Amino acid sequence: MVCNYIKLKNYRNIEDEEIVFDDGVNVLEGDNAQGKTNLIEAIYTFTTGKSFRAVKEADAIKFGEKEYLIEIGFKDSSRSDIQTLSVGVARGCRRKILLNGVKIDKLSEMIGCFRAVLFCPEHLSLIKEGPSMRRNYLDVAISQFRPVYLKSLQKYYAILEQRNKLIKNAEADFSTLKETINIWSEQLAHEAAFISHIRSRYVKKVEEAVAEYFCEMTDKKENVEMSYIGSSKQSPDEYEDIEAVEKRYKELLSSNIEREIAAGSTLWGIHKDDIEILINGKSARSFASQGQQRSLALAMKLAEGDICRYETGENPIFLLDDVLSELDERRRNFLLCSIKDRQVIISTCEKTYFATSKKIIVKNGEYIF
Numbered sequence: 001m002v003c004n005y006i007k008l009k010n011y012r013n014i015e016d017e018e019i020v021f022d023d024g025v026n027v028l029e030g031d032n033a034q035g036k037t038n039l040i041e042a043i044y045t046f047t048t049g050k051s052f053r054a055v056k057e058a059d060a061i062k063f064g065e066k067e068y069l070i071e072i073g074f075k076d077s078s079r080s081d082i083q084t085l086s087v088g089v090a091r092g093c094r095r096k097i098l099l100n101g102v103k104i105d106k107l108s109e110m111i112g113c114f115r116a117v118l119f120c121p122e123h124l125s126l127i128k129e130g131p132s133m134r135r136n137y138l139d140v141a142i143s144q145f146r147p148v149y150l151k152s153l154q155k156y157y158a159i160l161e162q163r164n165k166l167i168k169n170a171e172a173d174f175s176t177l178k179e180t181i182n183i184w185s186e187q188l189a190h191e192a193a194f195i196s197h198i199r200s201r202y203v204k205k206v207e208e209a210v211a212e213y214f215c216e217m218t219d220k221k222e223n224v225e226m227s228y229i230g231s232s233k234q235s236p237d238e239y240e241d242i243e244a245v246e247k248r249y250k251e252l253l254s255s256n257i258e259r260e261i262a263a264g265s266t267l268w269g270i271h272k273d274d275i276e277i278l279i280n281g282k283s284a285r286s287f288a289s290q291g292q293q294r295s296l297a298l299a300m301k302l303a304e305g306d307i308c309r310y311e312t313g314e315n316p317i318f319l320l321d322d323v324l325s326e327l328d329e330r331r332r333n334f335l336l337c338s339i340k341d342r343q344v345i346i347s348t349c350e351k352t353y354f355a356t357s358k359k360i361i362v363k364n365g366e367y368i369f
C-alpha cells in the first residue's frame with residue numbers, strides 16, 4: 001500500500017498544503033513545533049478514523065478557523081487507480097468522510113481502507129504501561145483487517161455503557177436493574193466471547209513474530225512468551241471455543257452482581273484484558289531492563305506490520321514519529337533494515353540519518369521538497 005499524496009486545509013498549524021510522497025522512505029525534517037507530528041497525525045487519521053492525540057476532533061482545526069479538510073490519495077492492490085479518502089471536521093458538526101467521493105456514514109466502513117502502522121515514542125512504553133495501552137494495540141491492529149471485530153467492539157462498548165449505568169443506578173432503581181440486567185449480561189457475554197477469541201489468536205501470531213525479532217535484535221537466545229489474559233481467566237485453548245467462553249462470561253456476570261454494585265461498574269469483560277509478556281519465564285513488565293522493554297515494543301510494532309501484510313496481502317505504511325532519536329544505533333538500524341522494502345514516513349529533528357530518501361523540510365506548517 002502506498003500513500004501518494006495528502007492535501008490539508010486548516011489542519012493544526014497547516015493552512016493549505018499538498019504533499020506528494022515517494023514509494024520508499026520519506027523524511028520530514030524540521031525543528032521542534034514546526035508541524036512534523038501534525039502531518040503524521042493527519043495521515044494516521046485515515047487509518048483509525050480519529051486523531052491519536054486530539055481529545056476532541058475539533059482540536060485539530062487551525063486556531064481561529066471553522067473547519068479542517070484533509071484528503072489522501074492512495075494505491076492498493078484492489079484497484080489500479082488512485083483512491084481518495086477525505087475527512088472534514090467543522091466545529092459543532094458531525095465529521096464528514098468521503099471514500100472516492102462517496103459519503104460514508106459509519107466509521108467502520110472507512111477503517112481498513114488505508115492501513116498504516118504508527119510508531120511514536122509513547123509506544124516504547126507499551127510493555128511497562130498499564131493494560132489499556134496493550135488493549136489499544138490489539139484493537140487498532142486487528143480492526144485494520146477484520147471489520148467484524150471493530151463492529152463487535154463498538155457493540156460491546158455500547159452495551160457496557162448501558163450495563164454500567166444500571167449498576168451505578170442500582171441504589172436508586174433496583175427494580176430496573178433486576179428486570180433488565182440479564183439481557184445486558186447475555187449480550188455482553190456474546191460479544192466478549194467473540195472479541196477474546198480473536199484477540200487470543202492474534203496474540204499467538206504476535207508472539208511468534210516478536211520472539212523472532214527479539215532474538216535477532218539482541219543476538220541472544222532468550223525465550224519470549226506472550227499470552228492473552230482475558231478476565232474470564234481461561235487458557236488460550238479455551239479461547240478457541242467461543243461458546244464455552246460465552247458460557248463462562250454469562251456465569252461471571254450473573255453471579256457477582258452484588259460485587260459489581262459495590263464496585264459501581266462491570267468487573268468482567270474484554271475491557272479488563274491484558275497481554276502477558278515473559279522473558280525467560282519472568283514478567284517483562286516487572287523485570288525486563290529498559291532496553292529489553294524497548295526491544296520488545298519495537299518487535300511488537302514490526303509484528304503489527306507483518307501480520308497486517310499476512311492478512312491483507314500487502315504492506316501497511318509505516319509512520320515513525322520522532323522515534324529514531326529515542327532508539328540507540330543498533331535498534332535504529334534494525335528497525336530501518338526491517339522496513340526497508342515498504343513506504344515509510346519518518347519525522348526527525350536531526351539532519352544526518354538518510355542519504356537515499358525523499359526529504360521534506362518542515363517549517364512553520366509549510367512543507368518544502
Ligand SMILES: Nc1ncnc2c1ncn2[C@@H]1O[C@H](COP(=O)(O)OP(=O)(O)OP(=O)(O)O)[C@@H](O)[C@H]1O
Pocket residue numbers: 011012013014030031032033034035036037038039059060061062063322349362
Ligand atoms: N489547532 C491548532 N491550530 C494551530 N496550530 C496548532 C494547533 N494545534 C497545534 N498547533 C501548533 O502546531 C505546532 C506543533 O506542531 P507539531 O506537534 O507537529 O510539532 P513537531 O514538528 O512535531 O515538533 P517536535 O519536534 O517538538 O515534536 C505547535 O506550534 C502548536 O502550537
Ligand SMILES: [Mg+2]
Pocket residue numbers: 036037038321322
Ligand atoms: Mg513531534
